[in-house]
Amino acid sequence: MVNTSPLLQMQGIEKSFPGVRALSGVDLTLQRGEVLALMGENGAGKSTLIKTLGGAHQPDAGTITIEGKLVSLSSPTAAIVAGIGVIYQEFNLIPELNTWENIFLGREKSGFFVDRSHERTRAAELFKQLGVDIPLDVPCRRLSVAQQQLVEIAKALSQDVRILVMDEPSAALTPQEVEKLFTIIRDLQTRGIGIIYISHRLDEIFNIADTITVLRDGQYVGDAPAKEMTREKMIEMMVGRSIENEFPKQAAEIGEPRLVVDGLCRGTAVRNVSFNVRRGEVLGITGLVGAGRTELVRLIFGADRRDAGEISLDGESLKIRSPQDAIHAGICLLTEDRKSQGLVLCRSVRENFGLPNLKQFSWFGAIGQKRERDAFGQYVDSLSIRIPHQEQLARNLSGGNQQKVVLAKWLQQNAKTLIFDEPTRGIDVGTKHEIYQLMNRLAADGTSIIMISSELPEVLGMSDRILVMHEGQLKGEITDVKSATQEHIMETAIG
Amino acid sequence: MTSPKPKSHVWTTLLNEYGMVLVLLFLVITFSAMTLQQMDSTGAEAGREVARLIADQHGTSAVVAVVTATKGGDEEFAVAANSALQEAGVTVAVTISGSPPQVKQALEAAVVKHGRIDAIAATGDSAGLTLFDRIEGVGSEKCVSVEPSKWPKFAKAENILNVANQTAVYAIVAIGMTLVIITAGIDLSVGSLIALSAVTTAAVIQMNGGGDAGTGAIVVSCIAGLLAAAAAGFFSGTMITAFRVPPFIVTLSVMLMARGLARRITDEESISDLPQKFRSIAGSTELNLLGYEFGLPNPVILMIVLYAIAHLIMTKTIFGRYVYAVGGNAEAARLSGVGVKKITLIVYTLCGALAGLGGILQASKLSGDPKLGVMFELDVIAAVVVGGTSLMGGQGRIFGTLIGALIIAVIKNGMNLMKIGSSDQQIVLGAVILIAVLIDTLKRRGEGA
Structure with missing residues (x-):
């Protein structure tokens, strides 16, 4: 008898956390061999929904059936037994263990001693099936992000999953890797595995997905075959209003050079880089992951020590030896990784906002708490940061709101040069739009902006000028952004 | 979109953040109930109490008579009152145990001999005699006795002061430890630094005349002790920041080195020839609060002042905010322009200095003994952890540590009063620390963090 019921059916899923209703009545249906894109802004409930699938959260109400059979996913183990594999944004790999040890972690065969040769062979087979070449005996910390992701996929396959959930798998990958x-x-699809794919990159969704399901504010908004969906329609479903222009670039008046960098070097990561950014200009820096973009701006910000090179701002030569010096001079850096570098997660959003700005509010080292609260309150309003109160821990915010807190922290500095490193990574369409408009306003006020991004449409859409990096060096400069193409940039970036 | 905190939020916050205060209250009530005992108007206990009352009211120039009958407990009363009065420096004119006529006769003789009688220490029954009013120069209003009552031994003023006094040094050192643990570090050397500071202080006093040393020499010696411990803290901090050696290892090494150094300084001896002025550092200050006079131990006063200052620093100043940020996420703090190394260095130096202060107090209380403060660090860490500071760093409260130190002191004192053996006490203390951390961990999990 052929089983005609769908591979996975979730119905009326509800989940509340103290003070937040994360999911209210969400439905989702996944067929065998289907790629379903789960879309929604940050905080729409995607992560909560997949955590229910992975057995990390238990729903308050609703049913989950797999091939017509009701299942209870009471723990991550129960989810694996039911055939569900979830690859979270933060990988679950032990950095010191090698690939096959990670793949079979917790499921080692035999009694006391690990059957090493069996596991190693199995892992090699899995990689072969996937058609990838990954060294077996290397600790995972030495693999690239893309390779680590493949290890996660191999791990899921080794568990005979029928449903594979991938949360933002492409966030840290280069276009080739994607x-x-x-x-x-596509290969997994032909084997009948159903895939739930989460991404903020709309291009990818149209490329890979069969069906698109959209969530908003924890509610099911609708679904449609990918072929019938348009970009505009999907954004409207996600945001709840239509966004006219994805990249609302407004050219500001560009003046004299402000930040001038000359011959910056650090080992092999950054090799003799010179450039300048002018008043009111947005300078895009792009290139492949590992091309040295982040390393370059960290040198300018004083986060790492440079081997050589001069930095000057508004004609004044700067001696930057620490972030403290850079901030004092008027250079601020919005780091690529909010959680590990941008925020102190266990402290309140107000304290995070205040961290670089305390001297402005203080009198002989004593903080004027009211002035600090008032200052932050203005940004809460103007950036529409969604928080119940200023004492909320930074940890409990969605990615978009976290990014806004980091932004508020630097805006208060009134920086002369603001460096954005991947400002919209993992951030929803609505917030992206707000960040772009903020860049416009800053540029109009005469701030010079450096924007590092791997998303070429964003670089092309928002920059006045583009630098392309390759293996630590500047490989090209595009001054006529309007007539540049993604292909042109990629050619330069590859080297 | 900032709205005032909802009411229920305020209550849960209160419970979460000050739950340990409730635990402390619970302990105080439990121990009070368990040490509740009958206080009679006769017997040794009453004798001492009456003697204390008289000494407080009349001072040492008083001439006192002790009057009892010959019933059960009266003899103990007389003996205890007598010795306690003499200890307090009061003149005991006569001690009488007998029938009313005998009392009258003896009292009259005493008045003649000493010229006056200022007070009469009496048992409850004897105080009820009417004959006092019939003696020239004596009156029943001069009788001092205690009412029979029930009062818990634990909750007596002297016991409470005793607990506070015992807590003070631990609590003072625990301030520094709290800061260190908030930066996600640890300092195992504080016990040894107490010894180092104590022997340095005592040794400098000895060089300046020992028991006859003047005030100037005492001040210099205290500064020397404080500096020695602060320098050790600065050394630890330098190792941790400049060479990135884990705090556990650095302070373990400093713990050994400082202990060895302390033993060398005094050649394993204990220096106890110390001037009275130095002894009085850890003595008491007489206070008059609402007409009630009592001696508040100086270490307790110091503790209260230091906690108030530390609380203000940690909640209201840039330095305090930076300490939390460094412990919560050192990299994010650095990239926000916080001088992470500088803050860490200051914190370890402060921790050393506070241990040094503890050492001076211990030397003043006891002696300049290189064996002081052995295992002290563990009690201090326990106080910090019981007080709710997370070993992961970034979170913790100064007053939480004070509560933690008090909880541990109260448990120890209560068990002593209940005559529980030290082996059982260790088991209970170990369990208390574990439970405190367990509650904290479960609470955090509940927050979904």
């Missing part, structure tokens, strides 16, 4: 990932996903 292509390769898609090849693997």
Whole structure:
């Protein structure tokens, strides 16, 4: 008898956390061999929904059936037994263990001693099936992000999953790596595995998905076959209003050079880089992951020590030896990784906001708490940061709101040069739009902006000028952004 | 979109953050109930109490008579009152145990001999005699006795002061430890630094005349002790920041080195020839609060002042905010322009200095003994952890540590009063620390953190 019921059916899923209703009545249906894109802004409930699937959260109400059979996913183990594999944004790999040890972690065969040769062979087979070449005996910390992701996929396959959930798998991948990932996903499809794919990159969704399901504010908004969906329609479903222009670039009046960098070097990561940014200009810096973009701006910000090179701002030569010096001079850096570098997660959003700005509010080292609260309150309003109160821990915010807190912290500095490193990574469409408009306002006020991004449409859409990096060096400069193409940039970036 | 905190939120916050205060209250009530005992108007206990009352009211120039009958407990009363009065420096004119006529006769003789009688220490029954009013120069209003009552031994003023006094040094050192633990570090050397500071202080006093040393020499010696411990803290901090050696290892090494150094300084001896002025550092200050006079131990006063200052620093100043940020996420703090190394260095130096202060107090109380403060660090860490500071760093409260130190002191004192053996006490203390951390962990999990 052929089983005609769908592979996975979630109905009326509800989940509340203290003070927050994360999911209210969400439905989702996944067929065998289907790629379903789960879309929604940050805080729409995607993460909560997949955590229910992975057995990390228990729903308050609703049913989950797999091939017509009701299942209870009471723990991560129960989810694996039911055939569900979840690859979270933060990988669950032990950095010191090698690939096959990670794949079979917790499921080692035999009694006391690990059957090493069996596991090693199995892992090699899995990689072969995936058509990838990953060294077996290397500790995972030495693998690239893309390789680590493949290890996660191999791990899921070794558990005979029928449903594979991937949360933002492409966030840290280069375009080539994303292509390769898609090849693997299509291969998994032909084996009848159902895939739930979460991404903020709309281009990818149209490329890979069969069906698109949209959530908003914890509610099911609708679904449609990918073929019938348009970009505009999907954004409207996600945001709840239509966004006219994805990249609302407004050219500001560009003046004299402000930040001038000359011959910056650090080992092999950054090699003899010179450039300048002018008043009111947005300078895009792009290139492949590992091309040295982040390393470059960390040198300017004083986060790492430079081997050589001069930095000057508004004609004044700067001696930057620490972030403290850079901030004092008027250079601020919005780091690529909010959680590990941008925020102190266990402290309140107000304290995070205040951290670099305390001297402005203080009198002989004593903090004027009211002035601090008032200052932050203004940003809460103007950036529409969604928090119940200023004492909320930074940890409990969604990605978009966290990014806004970091932004508020630097805006209060009134920086002369503001460096954005991947400002919209993992951030929803609505917040992206707000960040772009903020860049416009800053540029109009005469701030010079450096924007590092791997998303070429964003770089092309928002920059006045683009620098392309490759292996630590500047490989090209695009001054006529309007007539540049993604292909042109990629060619330069590859080297 | 900032709205005032909802009411229920305020209550849960209160419970979460000050739950330990409730635990402390619970302990105080429990121990009070368990040490509740009958206080008679006769017997040794009453004798001492009456003697204390008289000494407080009349001072040492008083001439006192002790009057009892010959019933059960009266003899103990007389003996205890007599010795307690003499200890307090009061003149005991006569001690009488007998029938009313005998009392009258003896009292009259005493008045003649000493010229006056200022007070009469009496048992409850004897105080009821009417004959006092019939003696020239004596009156029943001069009788001092205690009412029979029930009062818990634990909750007596002297016991409470005793607990506070015992807590003070631990609590003072625990301030520094709290700061260190908030930066996600640890300092195992504080016990040894207490010894180092104590022997340095005592040794400098000895060089300046020992028991006859003047005030100037005492001040210099205290500064020397404080500096020695602060320098050790600065050394630890330098190792941790400049060479990135884990705090556990650095302070373990400093713990050994400081202990060895302390023993060398005094050649394993204990220096106890110390001037009275130095002894009085850890003595008491007489206070008059609402007409009630009592001696508040100086270490307790110091503790209260230091906690108030530390609380203000940690909640209201840039330095305090930076300490929390460094412990919560050192990299994010650095990239926000916080001088992470500088803050860490200051914190370890402060911790050393506070241990040094503890050492001076211990030397003043006891002696300049290189064996002081052995295992002290563990009690201090326990106080910090019981007080709700997370070993993961970034979170913790100064007053939480004070509560933690008090909880541990109260448990120890209560068990002593209940005559529980020290082996059982260790078991209970170990369990208390574990439960405190367990509650904290479960609470955090509940927050979904």
